[in-house]
Amino acid sequence: EGALESFKKSYEAGKSPRALLYMANCEYSLGRPAAALSRLDEIERRFSGDEVYVPLALYKASVVHQKEGKPEEALEALDRLYDHKSALYKDMALAESARVLQAMGKADEAVEKYKLILKDYPGSPFAGEARLRTEKEGEAEAPEPEKGEAEVSEKGEGG
Numbered sequence: 001e002g003a004l005e006s007f008k009k010s011y012e013a014g015k016s017p018r019a020l021l022y023m024a025n026c027e028y029s030l031g032r033p034a035a036a037l038s039r040l041d042e043i044e045r046r047f048s049g050d051e052v053y054v055p056l057a058l059y060k061a062s063v064v065h066q067k068e069g070k071p072e073e074a075l076e077a078l079d080r081l082y083d084h085k086s087a088l089y090k091d092m093a094l095a096e097s098a099r100v101l102q103a104m105g106k107a108d109e110a111v112e113k114y115k116l117i118l119k120d121y122p123g124s125p126f127a128g129e130a131r132l133r134t135e136k137e138g139e140a141e142a143p144e145p146e147k148g149e150a151e152v153s154e155k156g157e158g159g
Contacts, residue, residue: 001030017043017053024060033064040064044080051086059089062096071100091117091124098133111137 024039043050043057058081065074075097082093098113114130121127 015046017047017050017057020046021053021057021060024057028060028064033068036064037061051084051088055081055084055086055088058084059092059096062100066100071104074100091121091126094121095126095129098130102133107137 020039020043024036024043027033027039028036040057040061044054047054058077062074062077062081065071065077078093078097078100082090082097094113094117098110098117101107101110101113111134114133117124117126117130118134124130
């Protein structure tokens with residue numbers, strides 16, 4: 001509770017998406033998911049041009065929705081993350097969407113998300129999972145990443 005109050009004061013002193021993100025994390029930790037989601041939505045609304053905190057807020061919103069048993073809302077947040085102008089986390093948005101869809105019993109839609117990872121982000125840390133999931137469906141279309149791509153991805157410089 002004390003940390004939340006500190007972040008509220010910080011936000012009032014100088015409105016920043018970082019303070020709102022910390023406030024959302026505190027709200028969620030205190031068992032207030034609706035308040036956390038409200039803060040995360042505020043980041044997206046108020047700081048829509050931010051290329052770091054908006055993607056983080058969208059991802060966190062998807063996690064909260066999943067934990068609250070709301071997969072459709074989680075998918076909406078992940079779709080907004082994927083569509084955001086920032087290049088951050090697009091491959092992760094696809095992988096998380098695929099996992100949610102799989103859990104919902106929508107295997108065909110999940111495979112399509114995995115195929116996008118293989119097509120658009122072959123060097124992604126999620127490409128291995130995508131390859132396995134599409135192979136299970138008998139639909140592996142993308143080749144193994146070339147050695148150089150895998151090395152870049154392991155260094156954190158890839159998609």
